[in-house]
Amino acid sequence: MLGDTRLSPELQELADSLAGTARESGLDFFDTIFEMIDYNQLAEIAAYGGFPTRYPHWRFGMEYERIAKSYTYGLSIIYEMVINNNPCYAYLLRANSLVFQKTVIAHVYGHGDFFKNNYWFSRTNRKMLDQMANHASVVKGLIEDIGHDEVEDFIDSILSLENLIDINAPFEQKISRDTGDELAKRRIQTPKIDSKKYMDSYVNPKDYLENQRQLQQNQMTQSEKFPDKPARDVLTFLLEFGPLEQWQKQIVRIIRDEAYYFAPQGQTKIINEGWATYWHSKMMTELAPLNDSEIIDYCDHYAGVVATAPGQLNPYKLGVELLKHVKRRWDRGQFGLDYIHCDDPKERADWNKNLGLGSEKLMEVRKLHNDITFIDEFLDEDFCHNSKMFLYDYDPRTNRYVISSRNFNEIKQGLLRQLTNFGQPIISVIDGNYKNRGELLLVHQHDGIDLKHEFTLEVLRNLYKVWQRPVHIQTLVEDVERKVSFDGSSHQVEKI
């Protein structure tokens, strides 16, 4: 498929020995298969989100062209790619030097360990490579049956909703709930007085039944909320209650499946990259040290990995520094009430109980945390100050981003907000029978930032294609509560 992608014997030996070193020092990862590929192949796989096979869709082509072009122009280089699967697959770029290959291999083992042990990844499909290939063949089949344009158009509509999932859903206990069919059945059944069949028309006369039905319907529309609580997982809601054809359901399922697979990666960007970087640097400098001639190249590379561009947070840098900070604190016993309540900066700085608990603590951190809990728990004032973090804001007058604050609380709050719900707005369905006309009402939980208006309009258009009745979303637009609607022909924005 990709030609000969095996590692050279020396490199394979190196990978095996690094794996041994990593396992000895406590990492625990799936077997990892490295494939040696050239840049074109890497660009293709990167465009497919790391997988060799995806369902056919134009956006992969667009992504491929972007990646290939930016490589041609020398704008960006992808060194490393690894997919969460058992066995783990990782790709090495043929053109990289041996030092890079070693570093990347070590880095990949870090990711592998994180994928396998981190709680947030525990519900992901470990046979996703196969699953993706299955998705591809299903979609290809649908394209044959239904037609390329129609299928692609529907995929576009659903992709525009793919971020409307509930990241906590995989961890919830499944409670049996009414499916659409049962709901419908309940609606149709009218309360009757028990009677023998031949007496039925006397005991339950027609106008009585009609009366009862009316009563029941009124009651239902007044009291029964549908859904009973706001549904964060909009895709599942559509799957259960949307007027979809069988092939459309298949597509929704596929896209939902993949969205849930990728979600933990969006949730753990900082800690995952930090963890991998922490381990590759540890391995390259301590556990399986590079020789003298390689170390400069390695340092050069490392400096690139943790470089910061102004106004940008580098997840590699923040992650690895915060992990090192945690290690130092637990090594020196800088935790517990005494330490937290200590106000003397000198005493705090010199605090050292020589506990040496750092490594153990790190293992725990990588097991339990995602970005938001990691930051929330461990980003403290000392760290914030030492790593020169700041908050920046957009200044509309000058069309520039400027530093707005170096206040710890504000920074931490800003960072947490940025990470909430993996950076996506929180949106849920609150009424699937809005106005009692089968219309769909979503609500956006506004936390200070407006939705991008022109996109909102487009998404509503796509949502309408799926729901086939008017759709609405409640949100704040410029501090005023508004409802944005699309009724199939035109958009409306009204104040609430």
Place this chain on the structure above:
Amino acid sequence: MPMKMESDLNRFRKIIKGKVQKELRKFISNGDLIGRQGKKQITIPLPRIDIPKFQFGSDQQGGVGQGEGEPGDEVGQGQSQPGEGEGEAGDQEGQHTLEVDVSLEELAQILGEELELPNIENKGKKNVEDKHYKYTGILRQGPESLKHFRRTYKEALKRSISLGTYDPDNPVIIPIKEDKRYRSYKIINEPVANAVILYMMDVSGSMGDEQKEVVRLTSFWLDTWLRTQYKGIERRYIIHDATAREVDEDTFYRTKESGGTLISSAYKLATKMIEENFNPSEWNIYLFHFSDGDNWSGNDTADCMKLLESTLMPISNMFCYGQVESRYGSGQFLRDLHKHFGEQHDQLTTAQIKDRDAIVDALKTFLGKGK
């Protein structure tokens, strides 16, 4: 390119083509594409194609960064990526416009589809042929100058290995006569379908910059289309006021004269150029004349009609006259042409180009006949 990506890439290109086609009328009238033209392709700026999602508006969004600086200091608008990336859905990229490369053929094809242009019928010069030499195969005999070095040595190596005379420690190979291989060529006769476009433009005082821009835009698209219809295309430019002269492309669009207008001068020069350089039996000849239609005198107009009727029209594929509207209004010449030849004439195509928006229609009129 890897095979699997190819179909996705083609779908993407199809979408782009659709976008370009949708925006084509805009591109035609605003001239955005001129100057973005390479030798074989053209870079077209399109709004980035995104899958819309409920998303935070980027205008008001700040964030957290790391580095030096005091509150109030600028941190720029940097959107760069870290040096390493992991394989996962790239969901937040910069907000660039999308620059897509479209080959000129594709662009012409889009133009053709959008304006529903017919392909051009060749004027029937199939008898004129051109000779091409093409290296196609390998022969055992041939001139030394065509010796295929690598093949020859390969043969020699094969021979010496099979004879057992090859010594890896002293790899000397000497080709003998039987080893020698030569390139062979075929002579290919190709019909010549060359075309020349003769642009004539009135540069008298009444033609302003805007009028010239209209001409420039029109001729860009004419070029684009005709270029795909012929193998080789040559363009010549004539400017005229009361006298005519041949100029290069750049001068053509820049020159401004203040004299009066004698259209016949241009037609005379065109006739002369064709006679000297472009044998009508070998060339497809396209004549485009742009003017604001104010000819100096009725006598000259009469001369023009005579020239058109007797020489220019019979030898050209078609004669197109585009009348641009200047600030002094539209002139008489268009009406004179219609009076003389009738509004529907086989060889003559006329269009009135009032402003940039009318270019599309003019192109359709000019190229719609398929000649």
